[in-house]
Protein backbone atom coordinates (compact mmCIF):
# COMPACT_ATOMS: atom_id res chain seq x y z
CA UNK A 1 0.00 0.00 0.00
CA UNK A 2 1.01 3.60 -0.56
CA UNK A 3 -0.50 6.17 1.82
CA UNK A 4 -1.89 9.25 0.10
CA UNK A 5 -3.82 11.13 2.78
CA UNK A 6 -4.09 11.28 6.57
CA UNK A 7 -6.66 13.22 8.57
CA UNK A 8 -6.18 13.85 12.28
CA UNK A 9 -9.34 14.63 14.23
CA UNK A 10 -9.53 15.74 17.85
CA UNK A 11 -12.70 14.27 19.38
CA UNK A 12 -14.36 15.03 22.68
CA UNK A 13 -16.91 12.54 24.03
CA UNK A 14 -18.63 13.01 27.35
CA UNK A 15 -18.37 10.04 29.71
CA UNK A 16 -21.67 8.81 31.13
CA UNK A 17 -20.16 8.79 34.61
CA UNK A 18 -16.93 10.40 35.87
CA UNK A 19 -14.00 7.95 36.23
CA UNK A 20 -11.70 8.51 39.25
CA UNK A 21 -8.26 6.96 39.75
CA UNK A 22 -5.37 7.63 42.16
CA UNK A 23 -4.14 10.32 39.76
CA UNK A 24 -7.32 12.23 38.91
CA UNK A 25 -10.87 12.24 37.57
CA UNK A 26 -11.98 12.03 33.94
CA UNK A 27 -15.27 13.73 33.03
CA UNK A 28 -14.91 13.23 29.32
CA UNK A 29 -12.68 11.46 26.87
CA UNK A 30 -10.64 13.60 24.49
CA UNK A 31 -8.47 11.85 21.95
CA UNK A 32 -7.10 11.85 18.41
CA UNK A 33 -8.67 9.74 15.70
CA UNK A 34 -6.71 9.08 12.50
CA UNK A 35 -8.22 8.40 9.10
CA UNK A 36 -5.63 7.06 6.68
CA UNK A 37 -6.28 6.57 2.93
CA UNK A 38 -4.09 4.69 0.50
CA UNK A 39 -3.73 5.10 -3.27
CA UNK A 40 -6.48 2.55 -3.94
CA UNK A 41 -8.89 4.49 -1.74
CA UNK A 42 -8.91 1.96 1.13
CA UNK A 43 -9.50 3.76 4.43
CA UNK A 44 -8.17 2.70 7.82
CA UNK A 45 -8.92 4.21 11.23
CA UNK A 46 -6.60 4.37 14.22
CA UNK A 47 -7.05 5.83 17.69
CA UNK A 48 -4.49 7.44 19.96
CA UNK A 49 -5.10 6.55 23.60
CA UNK A 50 -3.14 9.55 24.92
CA UNK A 51 -5.25 11.59 27.32
CA UNK A 52 -5.50 15.39 27.35
CA UNK A 53 -3.23 15.60 30.42
CA UNK A 54 0.00 13.67 31.21
CA UNK A 55 -1.45 11.82 34.22
CA UNK A 56 -1.21 8.24 33.11
CA UNK A 57 2.05 8.73 31.20
CA UNK A 58 3.96 11.59 29.60
CA UNK A 59 2.12 11.57 26.27
CA UNK A 60 -0.84 13.89 25.67
CA UNK A 61 -3.19 14.55 22.82
CA UNK A 62 -1.18 17.67 21.90
CA UNK A 63 2.23 15.96 22.06
CA UNK A 64 0.77 13.20 19.87
CA UNK A 65 -0.46 15.72 17.32
CA UNK A 66 3.01 17.32 17.22
CA UNK A 67 4.83 13.98 16.84
CA UNK A 68 2.37 12.81 14.19
CA UNK A 69 2.44 16.03 12.16
CA UNK A 70 6.16 16.74 12.34
CA UNK A 71 7.70 13.26 12.40
CA UNK A 72 5.50 10.22 11.82
CA UNK A 73 3.17 11.38 9.04
CA UNK A 74 6.10 12.56 6.84
CA UNK A 75 7.59 9.05 7.21
CA UNK A 76 4.34 7.43 6.13
CA UNK A 77 3.03 9.61 3.30
CA UNK A 78 3.89 8.25 -0.15
CA UNK A 79 5.94 5.45 1.37
CA UNK A 80 5.39 1.87 0.23
CA UNK A 81 4.32 -0.42 3.08
CA UNK A 82 3.78 -4.15 2.53
CA UNK A 83 2.91 -5.12 6.11
CA UNK A 84 2.19 -3.17 9.36
CA UNK A 85 5.11 -4.97 11.07
CA UNK A 86 7.41 -2.77 8.94
CA UNK A 87 6.45 0.34 10.89
CA UNK A 88 8.67 -0.59 13.81
CA UNK A 89 11.72 -0.21 11.57
CA UNK A 90 10.34 2.90 9.85
CA UNK A 91 9.69 4.64 13.20
CA UNK A 92 12.93 3.47 14.83
CA UNK A 93 14.54 6.91 14.67
CA UNK A 94 11.73 8.45 16.74
CA UNK A 95 12.16 7.60 20.41
CA UNK A 96 9.20 6.48 22.54
CA UNK A 97 5.92 8.36 21.75
CA UNK A 98 4.32 4.93 21.62
CA UNK A 99 0.73 6.15 21.63
CA UNK A 100 1.32 8.41 18.62
CA UNK A 101 3.02 5.53 16.74
CA UNK A 102 0.24 3.15 17.68
CA UNK A 103 -2.47 5.44 16.29
CA UNK A 104 -0.97 5.23 12.78
CA UNK A 105 -0.10 1.56 13.12
CA UNK A 106 -3.73 0.68 13.96
CA UNK A 107 -4.94 2.45 10.82
CA UNK A 108 -2.33 0.66 8.69
CA UNK A 109 -3.46 -2.71 10.11
CA UNK A 110 -7.03 -1.73 9.20
CA UNK A 111 -6.04 -1.07 5.56
CA UNK A 112 -3.88 -4.20 5.44
CA UNK A 113 -6.65 -6.57 6.61
CA UNK A 114 -9.18 -5.09 4.19
CA UNK A 115 -6.77 -5.53 1.28
CA UNK A 116 -5.92 -9.11 2.29
CA UNK A 117 -9.56 -10.03 3.03
CA UNK A 118 -9.16 -10.96 6.68
CA UNK A 119 -10.65 -10.05 10.00
CA UNK A 120 -8.19 -8.42 12.39
CA UNK A 121 -8.41 -11.39 14.76
CA UNK A 122 -7.63 -13.78 11.89
CA UNK A 123 -4.67 -11.69 10.70
CA UNK A 124 -3.22 -11.83 14.22
CA UNK A 125 -3.81 -15.55 14.59
CA UNK A 126 -6.58 -15.17 17.20
CA UNK A 127 -8.77 -18.25 17.49
CA UNK A 128 -11.24 -17.39 20.27
CA UNK A 129 -14.78 -16.81 19.06
CA UNK A 130 -15.77 -14.90 22.15
CA UNK A 131 -13.80 -13.16 24.86
CA UNK A 132 -14.36 -12.75 28.59
CA UNK A 133 -14.97 -9.20 29.74
CA UNK A 134 -14.07 -7.49 33.00
CA UNK A 135 -14.80 -3.98 34.17
CA UNK A 136 -12.66 -1.26 35.71
CA UNK A 137 -14.52 0.79 38.31
CA UNK A 138 -13.38 4.21 39.48
CA UNK A 139 -12.99 5.32 43.10
CA UNK A 140 -16.32 6.30 44.67
CA UNK A 141 -17.06 8.77 47.46
CA UNK A 142 -18.01 6.19 50.08
CA UNK A 143 -17.58 2.46 50.64
CA UNK A 144 -21.37 2.05 50.44
CA UNK A 145 -21.39 3.70 47.01
CA UNK A 146 -18.44 1.50 45.89
CA UNK A 147 -20.36 -1.63 46.96
CA UNK A 148 -23.40 -0.40 45.01
CA UNK A 149 -21.36 0.16 41.84
CA UNK A 150 -19.70 -3.27 42.15
CA UNK A 151 -23.06 -4.91 42.79
CA UNK A 152 -24.41 -3.49 39.53
CA UNK A 153 -21.35 -4.72 37.58
CA UNK A 154 -21.67 -8.20 39.10
CA UNK A 155 -25.37 -8.28 38.15
CA UNK A 156 -24.49 -7.07 34.65
CA UNK A 157 -22.43 -10.26 34.28
CA UNK A 158 -18.87 -8.91 34.13
CA UNK A 159 -16.38 -11.71 34.72
CA UNK A 160 -13.93 -9.73 36.85
CA UNK A 161 -14.08 -6.50 38.80
CA UNK A 162 -11.11 -4.13 38.91
CA UNK A 163 -11.10 -1.54 41.66
CA UNK A 164 -8.94 1.55 41.74
CA UNK A 165 -7.06 2.02 45.00
CA UNK A 166 -4.91 4.78 46.50
CA UNK A 167 -3.36 5.39 49.94
CA UNK A 168 -6.25 5.69 52.39
CA UNK A 169 -8.65 3.92 49.97
CA UNK A 170 -7.34 0.38 49.97
CA UNK A 171 -7.56 -2.12 52.85
CA UNK A 172 -10.87 -1.05 54.33
CA UNK A 173 -12.67 -0.84 50.99
CA UNK A 174 -11.24 -4.15 49.73
CA UNK A 175 -12.19 -5.88 52.98
CA UNK A 176 -15.76 -4.59 52.71
CA UNK A 177 -15.99 -5.72 49.08
CA UNK A 178 -14.56 -9.16 49.80
CA UNK A 179 -17.05 -9.67 52.62
CA UNK A 180 -19.92 -8.66 50.38
CA UNK A 181 -18.67 -10.57 47.27
CA UNK A 182 -16.74 -13.57 48.66
CA UNK A 183 -16.32 -15.45 45.37
CA UNK A 184 -16.17 -12.68 42.77
CA UNK A 185 -12.86 -12.49 40.83
CA UNK A 186 -11.51 -9.09 41.91
CA UNK A 187 -8.29 -7.13 41.53
CA UNK A 188 -6.93 -3.72 42.49
CA UNK A 189 -5.14 -1.10 40.36
CA UNK A 190 -3.01 1.50 42.17
CA UNK A 191 -1.70 3.43 39.15
CA UNK A 192 1.69 3.84 40.87
CA UNK A 193 0.34 5.46 44.04
CA UNK A 194 2.63 3.57 46.48
CA UNK A 195 6.30 2.98 47.33
CA UNK A 196 8.20 0.11 48.94
CA UNK A 197 7.55 1.78 52.30
CA UNK A 198 3.93 0.66 51.92
CA UNK A 199 4.76 -3.04 51.88
CA UNK A 200 2.47 -3.63 54.89
CA UNK A 201 -0.53 -2.40 52.91
CA UNK A 202 0.18 -5.06 50.27
CA UNK A 203 0.72 -7.77 52.87
CA UNK A 204 -2.73 -6.94 54.25
CA UNK A 205 -4.25 -6.94 50.75
CA UNK A 206 -2.86 -10.48 50.44
CA UNK A 207 -5.70 -11.60 52.73
CA UNK A 208 -8.40 -10.79 50.20
CA UNK A 209 -7.60 -13.37 47.57
CA UNK A 210 -7.22 -10.82 44.78
CA UNK A 211 -6.38 -12.07 41.28
CA UNK A 212 -3.59 -9.51 41.12
CA UNK A 213 -2.50 -6.01 42.15
CA UNK A 214 -1.87 -3.78 39.16
CA UNK A 215 1.00 -1.29 39.04
CA UNK A 216 1.44 -0.68 42.78
CA UNK A 217 4.78 1.17 42.48
CA UNK A 218 6.39 3.82 40.26
CA UNK A 219 5.31 4.02 36.63
CA UNK A 220 8.86 3.50 35.32
CA UNK A 221 9.95 0.83 37.79
CA UNK A 222 10.63 -2.87 37.48
CA UNK A 223 13.27 -3.19 40.24
CA UNK A 224 11.19 -2.29 43.32
CA UNK A 225 8.30 -4.32 41.91
CA UNK A 226 10.59 -7.39 41.96
CA UNK A 227 11.44 -6.66 45.59
CA UNK A 228 7.76 -6.28 46.48
CA UNK A 229 6.71 -9.41 44.57
CA UNK A 230 9.06 -11.50 46.72
CA UNK A 231 7.29 -10.29 49.85
CA UNK A 232 3.65 -10.82 48.85
CA UNK A 233 1.59 -13.75 47.59
CA UNK A 234 -0.76 -11.85 45.28
CA UNK A 235 0.67 -11.65 41.74
CA UNK A 236 1.75 -8.18 40.65
CA UNK A 237 0.47 -7.10 37.24
CA UNK A 238 2.47 -4.46 35.39
CA UNK A 239 0.73 -1.81 33.31
CA UNK A 240 2.52 1.58 33.10
CA UNK A 241 6.04 0.04 33.38
CA UNK A 242 5.79 -2.02 30.18
CA UNK A 243 6.34 -0.09 26.93
CA UNK A 244 7.85 -2.77 24.76
CA UNK A 245 8.75 -6.40 24.26
CA UNK A 246 12.15 -5.60 25.83
CA UNK A 247 10.50 -4.14 28.96
CA UNK A 248 8.33 -7.25 29.24
CA UNK A 249 11.31 -9.55 28.86
CA UNK A 250 13.30 -7.72 31.55
CA UNK A 251 10.36 -7.60 33.98
CA UNK A 252 9.69 -11.31 33.56
CA UNK A 253 13.38 -12.20 33.95
CA UNK A 254 13.64 -10.08 37.10
CA UNK A 255 10.48 -11.53 38.61
CA UNK A 256 8.83 -8.09 38.79
CA UNK A 257 5.37 -9.42 37.95
CA UNK A 258 3.27 -12.54 37.52
CA UNK A 259 0.85 -11.00 35.01
CA UNK A 260 1.07 -8.35 32.28
CA UNK A 261 -1.66 -5.94 31.23
CA UNK A 262 -1.14 -5.35 27.49
CA UNK A 263 -2.37 -2.02 26.14
CA UNK A 264 -1.84 -1.58 22.42
CA UNK A 265 -1.27 2.17 22.66
CA UNK A 266 1.19 1.94 25.55
CA UNK A 267 3.47 -0.46 23.65
CA UNK A 268 3.44 1.30 20.27
CA UNK A 269 0.93 -0.82 18.41
CA UNK A 270 -0.70 -4.13 17.62
CA UNK A 271 2.48 -5.79 16.29
CA UNK A 272 4.44 -5.09 19.50
CA UNK A 273 1.44 -6.15 21.61
CA UNK A 274 1.41 -9.50 19.80
CA UNK A 275 5.15 -9.94 20.34
CA UNK A 276 4.70 -9.39 24.09
CA UNK A 277 1.75 -11.82 24.09
CA UNK A 278 3.80 -14.52 22.33
CA UNK A 279 6.77 -14.08 24.67
CA UNK A 280 4.56 -14.24 27.78
CA UNK A 281 2.84 -17.36 26.48
CA UNK A 282 6.21 -19.04 26.06
CA UNK A 283 7.20 -18.03 29.61
CA UNK A 284 3.89 -19.04 31.23
CA UNK A 285 2.96 -15.46 32.14
CA UNK A 286 -0.78 -14.81 31.68
CA UNK A 287 -1.81 -11.56 29.98
CA UNK A 288 -5.01 -9.56 29.61
CA UNK A 289 -6.00 -6.54 27.57
CA UNK A 290 -6.14 -3.22 29.39
CA UNK A 291 -8.37 -0.31 28.46
CA UNK A 292 -7.88 3.44 28.09
CA UNK A 293 -11.55 4.40 27.94
CA UNK A 294 -11.27 3.92 24.17
CA UNK A 295 -13.89 4.81 21.62
CA UNK A 296 -15.17 2.01 19.43
CA UNK A 297 -12.19 2.09 17.07
CA UNK A 298 -9.59 1.33 19.74
CA UNK A 299 -12.02 -1.04 21.41
CA UNK A 300 -12.40 -3.05 18.17
CA UNK A 301 -8.61 -3.48 18.01
CA UNK A 302 -8.56 -4.59 21.68
CA UNK A 303 -11.24 -7.21 21.02
CA UNK A 304 -9.32 -8.71 18.09
CA UNK A 305 -6.08 -8.80 20.11
CA UNK A 306 -7.84 -10.50 23.02
CA UNK A 307 -8.81 -13.38 20.72
CA UNK A 308 -5.17 -14.60 21.00
CA UNK A 309 -4.69 -17.68 23.16
CA UNK A 310 -2.68 -16.28 26.10
CA UNK A 311 -5.28 -13.62 26.91
CA UNK A 312 -6.50 -15.93 29.63
CA UNK A 313 -7.91 -13.32 31.99
CA UNK A 314 -10.87 -10.99 31.35
CA UNK A 315 -9.86 -7.62 29.88
CA UNK A 316 -10.99 -4.02 30.50
CA UNK A 317 -13.07 -4.12 27.33
CA UNK A 318 -16.50 -3.17 28.66
CA UNK A 319 -19.27 -2.42 26.16
CA UNK A 320 -19.69 0.97 24.41
CA UNK A 321 -22.76 1.86 26.47
CA UNK A 322 -20.79 1.61 29.72
CA UNK A 323 -18.82 4.69 28.68
CA UNK A 324 -20.76 6.73 26.13
CA UNK A 325 -24.31 7.74 25.15
CA UNK A 326 -23.32 7.05 21.57
CA UNK A 327 -20.14 5.38 20.31
CA UNK A 328 -18.50 6.20 16.95
CA UNK A 329 -18.95 2.73 15.44
CA UNK A 330 -21.86 0.64 14.22
CA UNK A 331 -22.82 -1.73 15.62
CA UNK A 332 -21.65 -0.65 19.07
CA UNK A 333 -19.66 -3.10 21.22
CA UNK A 334 -22.11 -5.20 23.22
CA UNK A 335 -21.33 -7.41 26.22
CA UNK A 336 -23.66 -10.38 26.76
CA UNK A 337 -23.38 -12.46 29.93
CA UNK A 338 -19.82 -11.19 30.34
CA UNK A 339 -18.71 -12.06 26.79
CA UNK A 340 -18.06 -10.14 23.56
CA UNK A 341 -18.31 -12.05 20.29
CA UNK A 342 -15.17 -11.59 18.19
CA UNK A 343 -16.15 -10.33 14.72
CA UNK A 344 -15.16 -12.71 11.93
CA UNK A 345 -15.91 -10.56 8.89
CA UNK A 346 -13.24 -8.77 6.84
CA UNK A 347 -11.87 -5.69 8.63
CA UNK A 348 -12.14 -4.64 12.27
CA UNK A 349 -15.76 -5.83 12.38
CA UNK A 350 -17.33 -2.45 13.12
CA UNK A 351 -18.00 0.44 10.73
CA UNK A 352 -16.95 3.98 11.67
CA UNK A 353 -20.07 6.12 12.15
CA UNK A 354 -19.08 9.27 10.27
CA UNK A 355 -22.06 11.24 11.53
CA UNK A 356 -21.13 10.55 15.16
CA UNK A 357 -17.45 11.22 14.42
CA UNK A 358 -18.35 14.61 12.94
CA UNK A 359 -20.58 15.41 15.91
CA UNK A 360 -17.74 14.83 18.41
CA UNK A 361 -14.97 16.48 16.36
CA UNK A 362 -13.61 19.74 17.79
CA UNK A 363 -10.65 20.17 15.40
CA UNK A 364 -9.19 18.43 12.38
CA UNK A 365 -6.45 18.70 9.77
CA UNK A 366 -5.65 16.75 6.60
CA UNK A 367 -2.14 15.94 5.37
CA UNK A 368 -1.41 14.94 1.75
Ligand SMILES: O=C(O)CCC(=O)C1=CC=C[C@@H](O)C1C(=O)O
Pocket residue numbers: 021056135136189191239290291292293294316317318
Ligand atom coordinates in the same frame (compact mmCIF):
# COMPACT_ATOMS: atom_id res chain seq x y z
O1 LIG B 1 -10.96 1.41 29.53
C1 LIG B 1 -11.23 0.95 30.66
O2 LIG B 1 -12.36 0.57 30.96
C2 LIG B 1 -10.14 0.81 31.66
C3 LIG B 1 -10.02 2.00 32.50
C4 LIG B 1 -8.76 1.96 33.33
O3 LIG B 1 -8.66 1.16 34.23
C5 LIG B 1 -7.75 2.91 33.04
C6 LIG B 1 -8.01 3.92 32.20
C7 LIG B 1 -7.15 5.02 32.11
C8 LIG B 1 -6.06 5.12 32.88
C9 LIG B 1 -5.90 4.24 33.97
O4 LIG B 1 -6.52 4.71 35.10
C10 LIG B 1 -6.46 2.88 33.64
C11 LIG B 1 -5.55 1.79 33.96
O5 LIG B 1 -4.55 2.09 34.59
O6 LIG B 1 -5.69 0.64 33.59
Ligand SMILES: [Mg+2]
Pocket residue numbers: 189191214215239240261290
Ligand atom coordinates in the same frame (compact mmCIF):
# COMPACT_ATOMS: atom_id res chain seq x y z
MG1 LIG C 1 -3.74 0.21 35.08
